Amino acid sequence: MSLEDELKSMIVRELKLEDVDPASIADDQPLFGEGLGLDSLDAVELVVLLQKHYQVEVKDMDQGRTVLASIRALADFVRSERPGR
Amino acid sequence: MTGPAAAVERPPAPGAAALLVLAAADGAPPRRDIALEALAAGLPVAIGTPAAGAYETLDDLPLVRLQVPAGGGREELLRAAAAWAEVHHVTHIVVLDGDGRHAPAEARAFVAALAEKPCSIVVGRAAPGAASSPGRGGRLARLLLRVACGADLAGARCAFRAFPAAALARVRCAARAPERDVEFVVRALWAGLELITIPVSERPVAAPVPRPFARLRALAASARLAARNLNPWPHRRHFHPDPNAVPFSWRHPVRYWKYLHHNVVYRRLGAGEEKLSLRHPLRSLRLLHLESTTPHEISLACMLGIFLGALPLIACHTVAIVFYATRFRLNRAIAFYASNLCAPWVPPFVPALDIEVGHFLLHGRFITAADLGTREALFRTLCAEAHLRLFEYLLGSLLVGPALALLVGALVYAFAAGRRARGAAPDYGGRPGHAVFHFLIRRCGVTPAYVLLALLVPYYVLLRPSARRAAAPYLRRRFPGRGAWWRLAATMRTFNAFGRVLIDQTALGILGAERVRIDFPQRARLRRIAARKRGLVLLTSHFGGWQAAMAAIDDLGCPVHFQLRREARTAGRQLFDLWERRASLRIVSPDGFLGGLIELTSALQGGGCAAVMGDRAFGARTACAEFLGAPAPFPITPYRLALATGSDLIVLLATRTGKLSFRLRFVRIASGRSGAGAARAQNAGVLLQRYVRCVERGLRDSPFMWFNFFDFWNSAQHTRSP
Numbered sequence: 163m164s165l166e167d168e169l170k171s172m173i174v175r176e177l178k179l180e181d182v183d184p185a186s187i188a189d190d191q192p193l194f195g196e197g198l199g200l201d202s203l204d205a206v207e208l209v210v211l212l213q214k215h216y217q218v219e220v221k222d223m224d225q226g227r228t229v230l231a232s233i234r235a236l237a238d239f240v241r242s243e244r245p246g247r
Numbered sequence: 248m249t250g251p252a253a254a255v256e257r258p259p260a261p262g263a264a265a266l267l268v269l270a271a272a273d274g275a276p277p278r279r280d281i282a283l284e285a286l287a288a289g290l291p292v293a294i295g296t297p298a299a300g301a302y303e304t305l306d307d308l309p310l311v312r313l314q315v316p317a318g319g320g321r322e323e324l325l326r327a328a329a330a331w332a333e334v335h336h337v338t339h340i341v342v343l344d345g346d347g348r349h350a351p352a353e354a355r356a357f358v359a360a361l362a363e364k365p366c367s368i369v370v371g372r373a374a375p376g377a378a379s380s381p382g383r384g385g386r387l388a389r390l391l392l393r394v395a396c397g398a399d400l401a402g403a404r405c406a407f408r409a410f411p412a413a414a415l416a417r418v419r420c421a422a423r424a425p426e427r428d429v430e431f432v433v434r435a436l437w438a439g440l441e442l443i444t445i446p447v448s449e450r451p452v453a454a455p456v457p458r459p460f461a462r463l464r465a466l467a468a469s470a471r472l473a474a475r476n477l478n479p480w481p482h483r484r485h486f487h488p489d490p491n492a493v494p495f496s497w498r499h500p501v502r503y504w505k506y507l508h509h510n511v512v513y514r515r516l517g518a519g520e521e522k523l524s525l526r527h528p529l530r531s532l533r534l535l536h537l538e539s540t541t542p543h544e545i546s547l548a549c550m551l552g553i554f555l556g557a558l559p560l561i562a563c564h565t566v567a568i569v570f571y572a573t574r575f576r577l578n579r580a581i582a583f584y585a586s587n588l589c590a591p592w593v594p595p596f597v598p599a600l601d602i603e604v605g606h607f608l609l610h611g612r613f614i615t616a617a618d619l620g621t622r623e624a625l626f627r628t629l630c631a632e633a634h635l636r637l638f639e640y641l642l643g644s645l646l647v648g649p650a651l652a653l654l655v656g657a658l659v660y661a662f663a664a665g666r667r668a669r670g671a672a673p674d675y676g677g678r679p680g681h682a683v684f685h686f687l688i689r690r691c692g693v694t695p696a697y698v699l700l701a702l703l704v705p706y707y708v709l710l711r712p713s714a715r716r717a718a719a720p721y722l723r724r725r726f727p728g729r730g731a732w733w734r735l736a737a738t739m740r741t742f743n744a745f746g747r748v749l750i751d752q753t754a755l756g757i758l759g760a761e762r763v764r765i766d767f768p769q770r771a772r773l774r775r776i777a778a779r780k781r782g783l784v785l786l787t788s789h790f791g792g793w794q795a796a797m798a799a800i801d802d803l804g805c806p807v808h809f810q811l812r813r814e815a816r817t818a819g820r821q822l823f824d825l826w827e828r829r830a831s832l833r834i835v836s837p838d839g840f841l842g843g844l845i846e847l848t849s850a851l852q853g854g855g856c857a858a859v860m861g862d863r864a865f866g867a868r869t870a871c872a873e874f875l876g877a878p879a880p881f882p883i884t885p886y887r888l889a890l891a892t893g894s895d896l897i898v899l900l901a902t903r904t905g906k907l908s909f910r911l912r913f914v915r916i917a918s919g920r921s922g923a924g925a926a927r928a929q930n931a932g933v934l935l936q937r938y939v940r941c942v943e944r945g946l947r948d949s950p951f952m953w954f955n956f957f958d959f960w961n962s963a964q965h966t967r968s969p
Contacts, residue, residue: 194841202841202867203887209848210891219849226845 165237173233176211177204189234197232205230212236218243264337265358265409266311267292268328269345270321277345279304285351286310290341290358292351293331295324321424325415332412338365341409348452349407353445357409360443366486368414368432368440370400371407371447388462391469392429395476396436397576400429407447410435417485426468433472439486479570546660548577550652552585557597557648559640564590584706585655598640601647605639608646684750685757693754693907700746708739717956718742724875724960725950737951744951748792748903755795755907765799766904767911773897776915777803780854782894786861786885786916786938790945791952796901796911797858801831808850809858810835810843812865837865844888851892859885861898861938862955870932872939875946879960881939886931889917896934898941902949914941 163171170184173193177200191197194205208230209220218240220226229239267290269277277294282305285292293311313327321342328340339361341354349371357369392400406428418438420430436442458464476482555568564586572582589597603613687696708714718738722729726737755763777783785800785807787793800807811834835843842865847857862881869880889896896917904910916937917930946953 202844203884205841206844206848206884206888206891209845210852213852219852220845221849223840223843223845227840230841230845 165240166233169233169236169240172211172215173198173208177207187233189237190232192232193230193236212240216240216244265290265339265341265354265361266328266332266335266337266412267351267354268313268324268340268342269294269351270324270342270406271295271345275346277305278347279308281345281347281351282308282310285354288351288354290354291337293328294345295319295327322427329412329415338412339409340412340415343371343407346452347450350448350450353407353447354409356445357407360445361409364441364443365411366440367443368410368435369408369443369445370432371405372444373405373447373449388466388469391466391473392433394575395469395472396433396442397574398436398442400432400442405447408432410440411486414438414440414486422468422471426465429465430468430472437476437482437484439484476574477571542660542663544577545581545663546656547575548572548579548581549585549659550656551575551577552582552587553589553655554648554652555582556586556589557601557644557651559598559601559637559644580710584710588655589651597647597651601641601643602636602639603643604647605641605643608642609639685753688750688754689757693750696750696754697747697906700750701743704739704743704746708735708742714738714742714956720958720960721875721953721955724877725946725953727876741951741953744903745954748795748954751903751907751909752792752795755798760798762907763795763798764908765796765901765911766909767799769911769913770799773800773913774803776895776897777805777856779895780805782851782854782889782892783856784851784885784889784894784896785856785858785913786896786898787858788860788862788898788900788942788945789954790862790900790942791902791949791954792909793899793901795903795909796899797832799909799911800856800899803831803856805855806831806833806850807856807858808833808835808847810837810847810860810865811858812837837867842867842884844884847888848892851888851894857888857894858899859888861885862942862959870935872932872935874939874960875943877960881935883931883935886917886934886938889934890930898938900941900945902945902952916941 166189167184170187173179173187174182174184179198182198187198193208194200200208205226209226212218212220220229220239229235267285267288269282269285269292271277271294282292282294286308291311293313294305295315296312311331313324313331315323315327325340325342328342332338332340339358341357343349343351343354353371357371360369361367389400414435418431418434420427420434422430432442551572552568555571556564558564558567560567565583568582568586569579572579606612606614684696684699687699715735715738718741719734722734722737722741726733729737751763783803787797797807797809809832835846837843847859850857860882864880864882864884867882867884870883871878872881873879874881885896888894894917895915898914898916899911900913901909901911914937917934
C-alpha cells in the first residue's frame with residue numbers, strides 16, 4: 163500500500179468520513195473547502211494524526227497551507243519530514 | 248413654528264380656474280406676441296389698463312382688463328386681479344412680466360403644481376446667470392432669507408410665480424419693489440403656504456435700470472425678515488394644507504394642542520406612524536434623535552447649542568435651544584446636549600471664561616484670585632457686584648459663544664463627515680474619542696478618564712439606540728421581568744463598567760503592568776499545570792477584564808498563543824503593543840488559514856499554551872448550549888482542540904474589582920483526556936456545558952461584566968453538532 167493510500171484510509175477512518183470511499187479520493191483533490199470538504203477542526207485532528215502516526219509536525223499556517231492542500235502534498239511532506247527517511 | 252391662526256383656510260385646486268396676469272415691466276405694456284402666447288396657454292389672461300389708449304395693440308384680444316389706479320404698479324395690478332378672481336370664483340393667480348422675459352406657455356406647469364398642492368406658492372427658478380437667478384441677490388442676503396423662512400429662496404426674485412388669490416389679501420408686505428417680491432414669498436411661507444420652485448426658461452430682454460444701493464437694500468430687507476423670524480412671537484398662519492386644520496382658540500386649547508402636536512411635531516419627524524408622547528418618553532427620545540442627522544445638520548445643532556449655552560440666558564437655556572433648533576429645523580436633542588457643555592453643572596469653564604473675557608474687554612485685564620480676596624470677601628463681592636459680573640458674562644459670551652461654537656462645530660462636522668465617509672452609522676466615540684482618553688490616561692491618570700466616562704455614558708446610551716439594543720438581549724435574560732427604565736439604568740451601568748475595563752487595560756498598555764493590581768491566588772497552581780507540558784488551552788470570555796488578565800499569565804514558562812482578531816481601532820491598541828513587546832504572548836489571527844488552528848495545534852503538541860475565546864466563533868463551528876435559560880451558539884473549537892491534543896482545558900474568569908484592579912480565577916474543566924470520533928464529539932459537548940456553567944456562575948456574582956454587545960442567543964453562527 164502506497165503512502166497516499168495509507169493517508170486516505172487514515173483520514174476516512176479517523177475523521178469519520180463515513181460516506182467517503184478512500185479509493186475515490188484523488189491524489190490532487192483539495193482536502194478543504196470544495197474538495198473533500200474538511201474544515202478547521204478536521205485540520206486540528208489531521209495535524210495531531212500526522213504527529214501520532216508519522217512523527218511529523220506541521221508548525222505554522224504557511225506550512226499548513228502547502229502541506230494540507232492535497233493527499234499528494236501531504237504524502238510528499240511526510241516523506242520529506244519522517245524521521246529515518 | 249406654527250402660530251395661532253384666526254381663520255385658517257385651504258384654497259381649492261385651481262384646475263382651469265387660474266388667472267394669468269401679464270404685468271407691465273418697467274411701465275411698458277405687455278407685448279402683443281406674449282399676450283397671444285398667454286391666451287394659447289388656455290387660461291384667462293388679464294392685463295392692467297392704466298390709461299385709455301395705452302394698449303391699442305391689444306385691443307382686439309379677448310383679455311381681462313383690470314382697472315388700475317393711475318401711477319399704480321404691479322402691486323395694484325395684483326390686488327385688482329385678486330378682486331376679479333374673487334368675483335369670478337378663480338382661486339389662483341399666475342403672474343409674469345409681459346416683456347417676454349418668460350414664456351407664458353410654461354404657466355401650465357405652475358397650474359399643474361397648484362392642482363397637486365393648492366396651498367402653495369410656486370416660483371419660477373431661472374437658470375444660473377440669468378437676470379432673476381439666485382446669484383444676483385448676494386450670498387449673505389440669501390443666507391438671511393434662509394434664516395427667515397428655513398427654505399432656500401433660490402428663485403424668489405423671479406417674477407414668474409403663482410399663488411392663491413387670497414394670499415394677496417392676507418399677506419402684507421412692507422418693502423418696496425423689487426425687495427417686495429422676495430418679502431411676499433417669505434411672508435407667504437410664514438402664512439402657511441408651501442414653497443414650490445419650477446425651472447423656467449428666460450429670454451434675453453433689456454435689463455432694468457439698476458437702482459442705487461440695490462444690494463444693500465436687498466441685504467437690509469433680508470436682515471429685517473430674518474430678525475423678525477428670530478423673534479419668538481409666532482407668525483399669523485392664514486393657510487394650511489390640511490383641510491382639517493384646527494385654528495387656535497382659547498376655548499379649546501387642548502384641541503388645538505392635539506392638532507399642533509400631530510401636524511407639526513409629528514410631521515417634522517417624518518418617522519412613520521410614531522410620534523412624540525409623554526407617555527412613551529424613550530420612544531420620543533429616539534424619534535428626536537432621528538431628525539436632521541446629516542453631518543452639517545449635526546454640526547449646526549452643536550453650534551447652536553454651544554452658542555446659546557454660552558449666553559447668560561439664566562433659566563431659559565432649554566426653552567431657547569428647543570425653540571431655535573425647531574425654527575432652524577435642527578436636531579433639538581443634539582443642540583440640547585451640546586449646550587450642556589456650557590452649563591454650570593459641568594465644571595463651569597464656559598461661564599467663567601465668558602466673565603473673564605467680558606472683564607478683559609471692559610477693563611483690559613483678567614480677574615485674578617487677588618481680586619476675589621478671602622472666601623467671606625468673595626461672597627460679599629459676588630453679591631455686591633453680581634450685576635457687573637452678569638454684564639461681563641453677557642459681553643464675554645458674545646465673543647466666546649461664537650468662537651466656541653465654530654470650534655466645536657468644525658470638530659463635530661469633521662468627525663461626523665468622517666464617519667459617514669467610512670460608511671459607518673453615526674457614532675459617538677471612535678478614534679478622536681480614544682485619543683482624548685489616551686491623553687487623559689497618559690497625562691492625568693485614570694481617575695479623570697473615569698470621570699469623563701461617567702459624563703459620556705448617559706449620552707452614549709441615550710443617543711445610540713443601537714447601544715441599548717446591543718445590551719438588551721443579555722439584560723433581558725439575566726434579569727427577566729425588569730422594566731424598560733431599569734434596563735436603561737442597567738445599560739448605562741454595563742457600559743460604564745465596560746468603559747472602565749477599557750480604561751484600565753489601556754492604562755496597562757500605556758503606564759505598564761506594574762500599575763495594575765491583579766489578584767490571582769491560583770497562580771502557582773496554574774504554573775504547575777503548565778509545567779506538565781501536555782498542552783494547556785486557556786478559555787477566555789467577553790466577561791470582565793479578560794485582556795488585562797492575560798497580562799497576569801505571562802510567566803507560565805511557555806509562550807501563550809492567543810487566537811484573537813486584531814482590530815486597528817480597538818481601544819486596547821496599547822495592550823496589543825505591550826503583548827507584542829513581550830515574547831510570552833503571541834497573537835494568532837483567526838482570519839488566517841484554517842482560523843490559525845494549525846499554530847495553536849502545533850503549540851499544544853509542543854506542550855505550550857493556547858488561549859481561545861469561548862464565546863466568539865470567528866466563523867468556525869458552533870454548538871448550542873443552554874445559557875441563562877435559552878440555547879445559545881458557542882464555538883466548539885476549544886474543546887475539540889483540547890481533546891484532539893490531549894491538553895488541559897481551563898476556563899479563565901477575570902473580574903474588575905476596582906480602580907486598576909482585577910481578580911483572576913480559573914476552573915479546570917478537562918485534564919488531558921482525549922478520545923476519538925463520536926466519544927470526542929460527545930466529550931466536547933460536555934465540556935461546553937461545563938464552560939457555560941462557569942460563565943453563568945461568574946455572571947451571578949458580577950452581572951454587569953458581560954461585554955458581548957449583540958444578540959448572542961440569535962447570532963447567525965454556523966451551528967453544528969459537536
